[in-house]
Amino acid sequence: MGDHSDRNPNTLDTTATAGQGQVEKFQDPGLPPHRPRLADKDPRAEKRAERQVAILFAISVIGTLLFFVGYFAIPLDESTTISTLRLQNLLLGMGIAFSMLGIGVGIVHWAKTLMPDHEVAEERHEVRTEEDRGDAEQIVGQVLDESGIKRRPLIRNTLIGAGALAILPAIGIFRDLSKNLDxxxxxxxxxxxxxxxxxxxxxxxxxxxxxxxxxxxxxxxxxxxxxxxxxxxxxxxxxxxxxxxxxxxxxxxxxxxxxxxxxxxxxxxxxxxxxxxxxxxxxxxxxxxxxxxxxxxxxxxxxxxxxxxxxxxxxxxxxxxxxxxxxxxxxxxxxxxxxxxxxxxxxxxxxxx
The missing domain is CATH 2.102.10.10 (Rieske [2Fe-2S] iron-sulphur domain)
Incomplete structure (x- = not known):
């Protein structure tokens, strides 16, 4: 074996060890390029997605009405049979399911197809006092603008209708608790x-x-x-x-x-x-x-x-x-x-x- 005493440890033919040389700083790759959705490029696709969201909210409204049909239209008295109870339970269950599912799926579909989907990186700020309330209000207004709820009356109106009706089944059920018990x-x-x-x-x-x-x-x-x-x-x-x-x-x-x-x-x-x-x-x-x-x-x-x-x-x-x-x-x-x-x-x- 030859004499390696005169070799430089930093030359290419030596094995690098921990701590040798300067480690290059990791570079921030940045945000990935934005890929526009079909609704971003095609106005017809945008309108179609808007109608789909409205239909889902309408399904929620129908589900709530179905619940009320089962709750109020089917009488429960001394002559009630098992088949009647089963029918009522079916209407109540399906009504609540469609009511909640319509709102949930509608909001998710709205966010995935119509709301802005640009990725944003923001620096974390310190907790501030009331002097930034104006900025908070501005952010809320910006969120409303980006959601499109102001310029999409079809979605806005069906969402309001579905949300208003969705809480009524609970009110209908709770009203029974106020009855005096014999x-x-x-x-x-x-x-x-x-x-x-x-x-x-x-x-x-x-x-x-x-x-x-x-x-x-x-x-x-x-x-x-x-x-x-x-x-x-x-x-x-x-x-x-x-x-x-x-x-x-x-x-x-x-x-x-x-x-x-x-x-x-x-x-x-x-x-x-x-x-x-x-x-x-x-x-x-x-x-x-x-x-x-x-x-x-x-x-x-x-x-x-x-x-x-x-x-x-x-x-x-x-x-x-x-x-x-x-x-x-x-x-x-x-x-x-x-x-x-x-x-x-x-x-x-x-x-x-």
């Missing part, structure tokens, strides 16, 4: 002393011997299936869950010691959050779970809420057995069933419970 509606159900517990939906009576440890029954009051009017309303209030535990695991509060029978307890199936059906039972933990918002109730502690947004325990139905061994109710629920609401205390007071 204590008889939620304060009383078909349960009363001696009414047998039957399987849902068959309506066959249940004996205490039929309920094994860990089993869960979906239960309705006897005679519900024979109703000719108001069956759905009564079922929505009366349906309960029947569970059997080891009596030693139950912890009844004073006055409720005889509300269960040999470890068999019955609780309302209607969640006290927003009224979803509580249908999931964890046998090892003795927990009931609402699938809508994960409210969890502990059966061993009188269905006390241990997790989730529910505010109060599930109402308990007092039960016992008759002379034939069938499970029967001792009485109706001792409190209104269903979701918690601001008039619940009034219902309890007026129902005398």
């Amino acid at each position: 204590p008889e509606v939620l304060g009383h159900t078909l349960w009363s002393k001696g009414v047998r517990l039957t399987r849902d939906p068959e309506g066959t009576p249940i004996k205490a011997s039929d309920v094994t440890f860990g089993a869960i029954f979906h239960v309705i009051p006897e005679g519900l299936n024979e109703l000719s009017e108001g069956k759905l309303v009564e079922k929505a209030k009366s349906v309960v869950l029947l569970v059997r535990l080891n009596p030693a695991d139950l912890h009844p509060s004073p006055g409720r010691e005889d509300w269960a029978y040999n470890g068999i307890v019955a609780y309302s199936k209607i969640c006290t959050h927003v009224g979803c059906p509580v249908a999931l039972y964890e046998q090892h933990t003795h927990h009931l779970l609402c699938p809508c918002h994960q409210s969890t109730f502990d059966v061993t502690q009188q269905c006390k809420v241990i997790f989730g947004p529910a505010f109060r325990p599930l109402p308990q139905l007092p039960i016992t057995v008759n002379s034939e061994g069938y499970l029967v109710a001792r009485s109706d629920f001792h409190e209104p069933v269903g979701p918690s609401f601001w008039e619940r205390a009034l219902l309890v007071k007026e129902s005398g419970r």
